[in-house]
Amino acid sequence: MNTTIIYGKVDQILNRYGNKKSALIAVLQEVQKEYHYLPQEVLSYIGDKMGISRARIFGVATFYENFSLEPKGKYVIKICDGTACHVKKSIPILNALRKELGLNENKRTTDDMMFTVETVSCLGACGLAPVITINDKVYPKMTPEAAIRLVKEIREANRLED
Template sequence: MEGTGRKFEKLQEIVARHEGKVSHLIAILQEVQHEYRYLPEEVLTYIATALNIPPAVVYGVATFYAQFSLVPKGKYVIRVCDGTACHVRGSEPIHFALRKELGLAEGQQTTDDLQFTVETVSCLGACGLAPVVTINDQEVHGQMTPEDVLRVLRAIKAGESQEERREAHA
């Protein structure tokens, strides 16, 4: 499998950048997840071998922290805040509208084409902007409505830039 060789080559680069230090395990996992959008099992095993630690240690860290995912995520990770302020101001209908528009079945977070992942989070720390939605932890959209979030989603699908989406929301 051609992609496998490239995968392990990239992993070697990441581990080498961190000088194979076990104390850098979280940073290594963060870089690997950024590269692959999740942490495949064979990658965790490779990292354990490269750092000369038991696979259970790597797996334990990868499953302990909520930032890590063992399943593939979409190119666009959309997080809908459901903290108290966001919930009271209508985050549930926003979440429902996204899931319906993307055709996500009950329990499914990621679209089959791996373009979108929709997650609910407890707090995004922007309560004054409630309800809040983020895209890839880089774009923050406040005071959203179901209609607003669908506009943002359709703009992403249409290939509009972040700036164009920001202007459309203003």
């Protein structure tokens, strides 16, 4: 991908945690915050620095839902499919968004790297079901129409910025 890796930044993160093996998950979280995903080179670099085998790091990075080994879009839309949201019809929202953005179960990010659509098991905002989040901002009581409206607004705002 086009991300240039600045190892100085990774070093800063590692230094903050003192290369402690137990800090691996926290380190990966911070790295992901920096790059929006976990580039392979960085994972190998971290493994060598922390003295953890690469296979192990790969194992941890692929175990947790929050880590992505592929770049994500500028806007990450998460559709909550917890029980409460599910019984309040969250799947139609997911389907509508996928259709709007030309995505599917396997293709989660738009080609222009603007949107990533994924599901999340429960955001704990069940009282507001169904909810979605866009870059961690919670949008309560969603409908397919309202979700598409949000996407259109974001597109429009970005177009104006350009």
